[in-house]
Amino acid sequence: MRDEWAVTADGLVKRFGDRRVVDGVDIRVPTGSIYGVLGPNGAGKTTTLRMLLGIIEPDAGRRTLLGFDAPRDASDRVGYLPEERGLYPGMKAREAIAFLGALRGLDLKTGRARAVTLMEGAGLGHAVDEKIRKLSKGMAQLVQLLGSVVHQPDLLVLDEPFSGLDPVNQERLEKLILVERDRGATVLFSTHIMSHAERLCDRLAIIAGGKRRFEGTVDDARGMLPQRVRYTPQRPDPAIAGILPADAVSDGAGWRFELPGEGIERLLVRLIDAGHGIAGLSIERPGLHEAFVRIVGEQEAQA
Known part of the structure; x- marks a missing residue:
């Protein structure tokens, strides 16, 4: 039976000089899930991942990786794509992937065969024998990921992982992450791009200023903000403002306001009874980006 948690962290702290880059971070990554660590640049995401992997040691706190208290004991069972990309430019793509697999204990013959299959699945079959120096930046990044x-x-x-990729390669990467999850792997990734996390993550943590500000599902984060209503009357009439909630703001043809606590039905009845009618109505859930701004604050979100 697999452990419930693939990764755990309790009170991780890391100082560089007088600065606490990571300040008491707790994380629980469920086995078999896609888990995102979100935060602005400089939030402490990379340092946290490196401590979880045992690349650097925490100044305080405890972590486990695939059940091991010493993360490096599980290194052959881990695939890692660092923020700093790097492949030998003179290597062919297939050889580069096989080489990276060999560093984790995979024999080269098997690695070369799997490299072809992986590149074909990622839409890069035509570049199997191309040298890394001849590949675009996005293609080289995908080759390193396949490795x-x-x-x-x-x-x-x-x-x-999405940094620097064009939209086509971002889509390829998303598909690859889902394939790995479906294979049974746990995927842990950091990003400051909300859209990828919103589409992919089963759970996520938001880190800012070295502290964990939130942990839960995307719906949990979005649920911290009220839903908003966009209402368009059958014809413009300034008198509508007297019926709508106090926070209603006109955007020209229609109005936007927070969904009333008692729901929308009574308000619609009043609007219809007053003769304003309904030309359009939508109830919109806030996006992850809006929730992120609420959680970390406007200033840190802008950073």
């Missing part, structure tokens, strides 16, 4: 999964790890850790 982190070629040994079929139980845990895949990706640090800002």
Whole structure:
């Protein structure tokens, strides 16, 4: 039976000089899930991931990785894509993937065969024998990612994997993450791009200023903000403002306001009875970006 948690962290602290880059972070990553660590640049995301992997040691706190108290004991079961990309430019793509697999204990023959399959699945089959220096930045980044999964790890850790990718390669990367999750791997990735986290994550943590500000599902985060209503009357009439909630703001043809606590039905009846009618009505849930701004504050979110 697999452990309930693939990764745990309790009170992780890391100081660089007088600065606490990570300040008491707690994390629980469920086995078999996609888990995102979100935060603005400089929030402490990369340092947290490196402590979880055992690349650097925390100054305080405890962490486990795939059940091991010493993360490096699980290194052959982990795939890691660091924030700093790097491949040997003279290597062919297939050889680069097989080489990265060999560093995790995979034999080169198996690695080369899997490299071809992985590149074809990622839409890069035409570049199997191309040297890294001839690939675009996005393609080279995907090759390095394939090298982190070629040994079929139980845990895949990706640090800002979408950074620098064009939309086509971002979509390829999202598909690859889902394939790895469906294979049974746990995926842990950091990002400051909300849209990817919103589409992919089963759970997420939001870190800002070295502290964990939130942990839960995307719906949990979005649920911290009220839903908003967009209402369009059959014809413009300033008198509508007297019926709508006090926070209603006109956007020209229609109005926007928070969903009343008692629901929308009574308000609609009053609008219809007053002869304003309904030309359009939608109830919109706040996005993850809006929730992120509420959680970390406007100033840190802008950063």
